[in-house]
Amino acid sequence: MSRPFRRVADLSLAELRQHLRAGSFALQTGSLTSRIRSGLPDVARSIHVLYGNHAFEIAPDFSDFHVEVRQPRNLRRWIRRQVEFLIDGERPFEPLPRDQAPAFLEWGLNWCIAASCHQWITIHAACLERDGLAIVLPAPPGSGKSTLCAALSHRGWRLLSDELALLDPKTLLAHALARPINLKNASIELIRAFEPDSVWGPETYDTAKGRVTHLRPPLDSVNRMLQPARPAWIVFPRYEAGAPPLLTPRSKAQTFIHFTQNSFNYGPLGRSGFDTCARLISQCDCYDFSYSKLDDAVEVFDWLSGQLPAGTV
Amino acid sequence: MSNCVTIAARDFVELIRFPERAVAISLAQWDSLLRVAKHTNLIGRLAEGVICKGIHQNLPPKVRTHLDSAYVLTTHQREAIGWELRHISKALKNVDTDIVVLKGAAYVLRGSSAAQGRLFGDVDVLVARTALNNTEAALMVHGWTAGQHDPYDQKFYRQWMHEIPPMTNRARGTVIDVHHNILPTIARNCPNVDLLLAASQPVPNTIFRTFCATDMVIHSATHLFHESELQNGLRDLFDLDSLLTEFSVASTDFWIELADRAALLRLELPVYLALRLTKAIIGTSVPGQVLAKLESSMQPVSRRIKALEAIYLRALMPDHPGCGNHWSTTLARGAVFLRGHFLRMPPTLLSWHLSRKLVIRLFRNTSRST
Numbered sequence: 001m002s003r004p005f006r007r008v009a010d011l012s013l014a015e016l017r018q019h020l021r022a023g024s025f026a027l028q029t030g031s032l033t034s035r036i037r038s039g040l041p042d043v044a045r046s047i048h049v050l051y052g053n054h055a056f057e058i059a060p061d062f063s064d065f066h067v068e069v070r071q072p073r074n075l076r077r078w079i080r081r082q083v084e085f086l087i088d089g090e091r092p093f094e095p096l097p098r099d100q101a102p103a104f105l106e107w108g109l110n111w112c113i114a115a116s117c118h119q120w121i122t123i124h125a126a127c128l129e130r131d132g133l134a135i136v137l138p139a140p141p142g143s144g145k146s147t148l149c150a151a152l153s154h155r156g157w158r159l160l161s162d163e164l165a166l167l168d169p170k171t172l173l174a175h176a177l178a179r180p181i182n183l184k185n186a187s188i189e190l191i192r193a194f195e196p197d198s199v200w201g202p203e204t205y206d207t208a209k210g211r212v213t214h215l216r217p218p219l220d221s222v223n224r225m226l227q228p229a230r231p232a233w234i235v236f237p238r239y240e241a242g243a244p245p246l247l248t249p250r251s252k253a254q255t256f257i258h259f260t261q262n263s264f265n266y267g268p269l270g271r272s273g274f275d276t277c278a279r280l281i282s283q284c285d286c287y288d289f290s291y292s293k294l295d296d297a298v299e300v301f302d303w304l305s306g307q308l309p310a311g312t313v
Numbered sequence: 314m315s316n317c318v319t320i321a322a323r324d325f326v327e328l329i330r331f332p333e334r335a336v337a338i339s340l341a342q343w344d345s346l347l348r349v350a351k352h353t354n355l356i357g358r359l360a361e362g363v364i365c366k367g368i369h370q371n372l373p374p375k376v377r378t379h380l381d382s383a384y385v386l387t388t389h390q391r392e393a394i395g396w397e398l399r400h401i402s403k404a405l406k407n408v409d410t411d412i413v414v415l416k417g418a419a420y421v422l423r424g425s426s427a428a429q430g431r432l433f434g435d436v437d438v439l440v441a442r443t444a445l446n447n448t449e450a451a452l453m454v455h456g457w458t459a460g461q462h463d464p465y466d467q468k469f470y471r472q473w474m475h476e477i478p479p480m481t482n483r484a485r486g487t488v489i490d491v492h493h494n495i496l497p498t499i500a501r502n503c504p505n506v507d508l509l510l511a512a513s514q515p516v517p518n519t520i521f522r523t524f525c526a527t528d529m530v531i532h533s534a535t536h537l538f539h540e541s542e543l544q545n546g547l548r549d550l551f552d553l554d555s556l557l558t559e560f561s562v563a564s565t566d567f568w569i570e571l572a573d574r575a576a577l578l579r580l581e582l583p584v585y586l587a588l589r590l591t592k593a594i595i596g597t598s599v600p601g602q603v604l605a606k607l608e609s610s611m612q613p614v615s616r617r618i619k620a621l622e623a624i625y626l627r628a629l630m631p632d633h634p635g636c637g638n639h640w641s642t643t644l645a646r647g648a649v650f651l652r653g654h655f656l657r658m659p660p661t662l663l664s665w666h667l668s669r670k671l672v673i674r675l676f677r678n679t680s681r682s683t
């Protein structure tokens with residue numbers, strides 16, 4: 001980024017809380033600006049930790065989303081306490097238990113992008129970059145996509161996004177969000193052991209997904225979040241207990257089917273969505289990858305990044 | 314929201330009417346305006362307007378992105394409605410009854426400009442009450458399910474309402490609402506649905522029918538002025554504006570027929586309010602004679618009707634912080650909420666229904682939500 005900017009960590013927690021309470025805090029993630037209002041102290045703490053490296057603005061002229069995390073204005077504020085997520089005063093979700101407020105903000109922001117950013121084709125996938133080339137890891141929940149993404153992002157790959165691959169139909173470039181990585185259950189300890197210096201948000205228990213927390217994205221991925229990258233590989237990861245690392249080529253037709261199934265807006269984009277996916281897949285090498293150990297996985301992806309994909313010549 | 318530029322509700326309406334004015338809007342105003350447009354479900358109309366006028370290249374890139382995204386969605390939804398109607402015709406082609414498509418999907422079938430830039434929810438159809446069972450069964454055979462409704466919900470719909478519980482298609486997740494009237498059977502001024510069915514018109518090359526021109530307007534007006542929540546109120550008013558303008562251009566007798574038809578169906582009040590308010594808020598050209606005719610058939614226009622008009626004039630404005638959240642709109646919305654419920658159910662039933670809802674809300678989603 002050329003012009004100097006302030007990072008969230010430059011604010012004291014008290015200042016951040018004040019801006020959040022006033023609804024003037026605007027967070028920059030990739031090219032998107034989200035104006036966030038919340039009087040909840042745990043939400044402020046979570047933003048302070050997880051987005052410490054991100055740029056912010058105070059009451060900018062324009063924000064893409066205006067969201068709020070707050071306690072409901074009814075009895076559920078006090079009894080069986082809940083929290084609700086609002087975008088422009090609307091509640092797209094049912095309220096959640098009060099202690100899930102920080103995670104709710106993350107899920108809510110994901111929803112904002114998936115529901116309304118049709119300038120990209122959005123894929124439920126992790127996306128990382130190395131030497132200017134991007135790898136897309138689409139996968140259903142439970143396949144170990146986020147765990148793998150967290151490991152790679154601390155071993156030489158730049159994190160573009162953990163949940164949402166944003167692909168531009170015109171340029172076919174993948175755009176970055178550099179948002180925190182959502183990890184669940186046993187993956188949390190696994191990544192803590194894998195990267196002891198990693199920084200974490202608060203843990204939430206008993207969500208629909210089990211125990212969840214978020215991992216702060218590495219500094220370099222935040223510094224370069226406005227740089228897109230050209231996708232060169234599409235890999236479908238699958239965690240299998242005890243399995244040796246196995247990278248097997250996958251047909252483009254089959255890749256197409258599963259790739260589009262993981263898209264949030266393939267339908268609405270119509271023909272443009274079809275063409276974009278077709279062109280993208282034809283320029284990428286496509287694989288299945290099963291693994292059980294993160295170190296093995298890192299080695300395989302290192303090897304992969306040394307291979308020049310067919311479409312790049 | 315603090316230190317945000319608000320946009321006057323009037324200016325917002327003017328912009329939807331005259332999209333070419335978009336070029337004069339500052340980025341800070343857009344920040345509020347886009348949110349009001351999303352909140353009122355008018356962003357699609359705004360996007361189509363701006364794109365049709367060829368001025369969206371002159372707008373700030375960030376704004377253009379949001380309008381383009383809305384355009385993608387509305388274009389897709391129009392296609393998706395056509396696709397869904399094909400599935401519905403496959404399911405219902407052997408049911409021996411007239412199937413009248415209502416509201417948004419009907420505007421698409423008729424190629425009305427009211428369908429432009431509209432975001433659709435469910436498909437609504439109407440059949441004769443005697444054909445309900447066969448229609449429901451045919452939909453079930455073709456993959457629609459009624460979802461989980463407890464005995465109370467079942468009773469609520471089947472005994473009191475004008476529709477059966479919404480049915481969701483298992484494969485596509487789409488929802489169809491099957492109606493047998495346009496107002497709840499226990500509502501005070503529930504019209505004779507046979508009159509509406511008899512006047513309905515076939516849509517060429519489909520198994521479907523729609524209401525005739527006057528009845529489409531009457532239905533839209535009745536729906537709007539019996540609704541207890543007006544979040545889409547302004548959008549519905551713009552729909553009415555499109556329909557009125559199109560139909561009155563197509564037939565010179567339209568206005569008189571509309572007044573006669575409203576009197577026959579005993580729905581003069583919603584039609585009167587619709588005409589007065591589209592005229593006042595959007596500037597639709599409504600001839601004075603037709604208003605006079607409606608007034609005369611309602612006997613002297615009472616103070617109650619004047620008060621209603623004043624309430625709706627406020628309540629139809631966007632209720633969003635981006636428009637300054639005027640207290641009178643909030644108050645008027647409250648009045649409309651009560652009125653909508655009052656019109657729908659007798660008071661004892663209503664108080665029981667609302668207290669039941671409150672208790673359920675208190676105990677829902679305590680430990681986890683799906």
